[in-house]
Amino acid sequence: MTRKTARPLLWLACLLAVYLCAPFIASIPQVGxxxxxxxxxxxxxxxxxxxxxxxxxxxxxxxxxxxxxxxxxxxxxxxxxxxxxxxxxxxxxxxxxxxxxxxxxxxxxxxxxxxxxxxxxxxxxxxxxxxxxxxxxxxxxxxxxxxxxxxxxxxxxxxxxxxxxxxxxxxxxxxxxxxxxxxxxxxxxxxxxxxxxxxxxxxxxxxxxxxxxxxxxxxxxxxxxxxxxxxxxxxxxxxxxxxxxxxxxGRSSLFDMAENGDAADQQTQSEARPTLPNPRLAFALRRHLGAFDLDIEWTPSTRRLAIIGPSGSGKSLALKLIAGLERNEAGFVHFGETQLDALPPEQRHIGYVPQDYGLFPHMTLARQLSFPVDADAASARYWVEHLGLSALMGRLPRQLSFGQRQRVALARALSRHSQLLLFDEPFSALDTPRRRRLQQALRALQREISAVTVLVTHDPDEAALLADEVLVIERGRVLQAGAVDHVFRQPASLQVAALLGLHNVGEGAIRAPGSIETASGLAIDTADRAIPVGQQVMWRVAPSSIAIVADGAHAGTIDSVELRHGDLFAVAEIGGMRFDIACDGEPAHLLQRGPARFAIDPRGVSVWTSGARVMPQENVLSAAAHQ
Structure with a gap:
């Protein structure tokens, strides 16, 4: 606020203050x-x-x-x-x-x-x-x-x-x-x-x-x-x-209550715990909210899971339905042999970490960790030491950094021996270096515990790091589900490829053994000759398999040269399609904007069949804009 702006406000404040004080001052002489x-x-x-x-x-x-x-x-x-x-x-x-x-x-x-x-x-x-x-x-x-x-x-x-x-x-x-x-x-x-x-x-x-x-x-x-x-x-x-x-x-002591829940809650919670030694999650979720419909189903076979999609796709709603925080209108939520959708959220025995971690602002770290019903004191002490929180036990959430809050939320969820942990974009508010450090810490934690973890994110790199299986959704519908390496290597459609931030991906058809004709008419050779002629396919070219050479078989135009995560890439238009080209080690005189020729190594061209329909280019660009 500038001084010119503050001065009139100060005058108005003083004018009202003088008026409110004046009757008290005026009454003083009347006492006599x-x-x-x-x-x-x-x-x-x-x-x-x-x-x-x-x-x-x-x-x-x-x-x-x-x-x-x-x-x-x-x-x-x-x-x-x-x-x-x-x-x-x-x-x-x-x-x-x-x-x-x-x-x-x-x-x-x-x-x-x-x-x-x-x-x-x-x-x-x-x-x-x-x-x-x-x-x-x-x-x-x-x-x-x-x-x-x-x-x-x-x-x-x-x-x-x-x-x-x-x-x-x-x-x-x-x-x-x-x-x-x-x-x-x-x-x-x-x-x-x-x-x-x-x-x-x-x-x-x-x-x-x-x-x-x-x-x-x-x-x-x-x-x-x-x-x-x-x-x-x-x-x-x-x-x-x-x-x-x-x-x-000051802080009121009116609500300085017992740290642990009542015995009835603890007994109910104990009875509701899954009994299988290594349970797996499976769900079918359906919910109608205004103009939005969520209808997804997934039966993964591993413990580390991720749900990925753009904003408004229904990711967080899916997590709340699994947790029982929203009503599942039809379908089921199974964890091992336990039917979770038959239980209220307080009996599902899950760990839930929302986007801003959900730390109660009136509780110190020590009270946060003892707040869960059936919280295990020994487990809480272990995670406090393990996550480096020992010196923070008397602090309130406002006195903690983002990274410390995330670790407290983790320790609170883990202090209950929960076998199902739900994370709703827990790193979205962090800067890149801190986000990467905490992602690595969570990955190490996943290896240490036996719980099933479900991560909701819009960051493909985060999903690839923290999950073994991924569910890709948009507008409340499943686009693709499967193992992370399979989904990232062979997206089911251009829409999925755009949501995963994949480049050099397209659709086409096999016109001759080892030759792909793209939707724009560009011919690309591939070392994979197993797919029969006439088959509709999807393809991807590794950025390192495209070279800028004077006698290259493909003519095109270099539009820009960009630095990404310390690596140099050229963005080029070849045969009516956009390609990213890894340029580290390329001579500087070849990295000039304008016409150029390119060679594509067939060994770097992967191809696979897909039943997905061809997505209009404008929709691909719209999906990519969410990233």
Whole structure:
């Protein structure tokens, strides 16, 4: 922010601050004119006690109901809940006297509720509490709703995969994260209840609350007699301000709960564990979300798996369906002989690491590791030492680097001896060097443990490094599945090749033994003569098998020379097709933009049959744009 921009903002801030402070300053000279001798201190302290007591009871009632209501309002998208959210905020817009009149329709002596209670709900302490609850509750409801809406749902998802049921997830995760905002809303609700006049005077004129008593004294004795009544109000305001300052940076100990889940959860979780010594994952997932349909099926035979595809292809949704965090509308999820889709997420005994790792912001590293239901302390200590986290046990997530957070999330998942680990693009937010280091660390970890790992990624290199089998999807459909080396060496279509970032790949037909005619009419020789003439094929040319030579058989144009990962490549157009050419060691005079001739070594041309239809060139470019 520039100084020119900041100065007007500072002036506006100071102007409002001066206005808010001015009444307090203006009241100071009036203290000397106060009628201290005529003060009815007994009546004053009685009114203070009534206001403080009723405001406290009302705040407690509001806290018990407003927090759950705010939570459901923040999570529901139904029209009914939206209408309810609108109605419960109406008291904020109503004049207090109007609120009091509305309450009389419900609580007054001539209403059905008033007749039922024999008028006990008006002109009583209960009437004051009910009036204050009505006008003050929206402050906490709005604060709670905003606080819960600001919390990433991934925290609930992670807590579910760590074995915690709905109530435990709310009280141990959601409520502690939202508590600072809820606490502020609770203070506002208490202050609003303490100072309520309009609704109170309509519903319960007696016993006097402090605002009503102040009004009565002012009407009967004037301003000097009322001045001493300001002291209790000012003292309470100062105390509330002091509490706000003390709470600003402090952490509440209200939610310092037990580190382990209840015994019932642990027993249920133990019963739900797969019993096979070396189980494999298989699934059929179907889910309809608006205009998007996911329909994929896969039965891999190895432990290290990857799901790869562009953004919006359904990768993360597939992972949530496996974890039970989204509803599988049809199909199945099997892990060995265990039918996971029959279990809620807290009973599937899986490890789930979302994109931002899902570390609970209010828990230290030590509490993160002890939070899972049935967490094994010995296993947690092992992974803490193994992953180099020993010196970080007292830190909060905000005090950790991205790499440290990733290791904590791994240790938390592994502390349960989970046999199925799900990773949702865990390295996407990292810079390249750090991402490569952590990928290598995860690869070493995969060799050490016996768990099945499923990695969701859009990075083909990451999938090739961390998986033995890969599932390629786009727009919710399977394009190809199989062993990593097979899928990368022989993509089923140009669409798959584009998503995997493969170059020098095309479609064509065998026109003569060992000769391919590409879709653009280019003739390429191959050493593979096993495929019969007339067969539709796909082909790939290794970049190192193309040479720039003066007497080459193919004419073309060098469009550019690029440096990739320290290696030099020329991008050329040959016979209407684009090729990448490895150029390390080529003479500099040959690497000039413009016309050139090329030789293609048949031994570097691989060819295979494919039933996939030819993809229009514009769609290939669109798919490649996702990379």
């Amino acid at each position: 004119h106060a009628d201290w001798t005529g003060v009815d201190w007994r009546g004053t302290w009685s009114a203070v006690a009534v206001s403080a007591g009723s405001a406290s009871v009302a705040a407690l009632v509001i806290l018990i109901g407003a927090v759950p209501l705010g939570y459901w309002l923040s999570r529901s998208t139904s029209r009914g809940m939206a209408l309810l959210g609108f109605i419960v905020q109406l008291p904020l817009a109503l004049p207090p006297l109007t609120s009091g009149i509305l309450l009389l329709f419900l609580l007054g002596p001539y209403s059905w509720l008033g007749r039922l209670t024999n008028g006990a709900l008006t002109d009583s302490f209960a009437g004051i509490v009910l009036a204050e609850t009505f006008v003050a509750a929206p402050f906490l409801i709005v604060a709670a709703r905003s606080a819960f809406a600001a919390i990433d749902p991934v925290y609930e998802d992670v807590a579910a995969t760590l074995g915690h049921r709905a109530a435990s997830r709310f009280f141990r995760v959601m409520l502690p994260i939202a508590w600072p905002s809820i606490r502020a809303g609770l203070v506002l609700a208490w202050l609003r209840a303490f100072g309520e006049f309009g609704a109170t005077v309509m519903v319960a004129y007696h016993p006097y609350s402090l605002p009503v008593y102040t009004y009565v004294v002012f009407g009967g004795q004037g301003l000097p007699a009322m001045m001493p009544l300001l002291l209790p109000t000012l003292v309470i305001a100062v105390l509330c301000a002091a509490l706000s300052v003390a709470w600003r940076d």
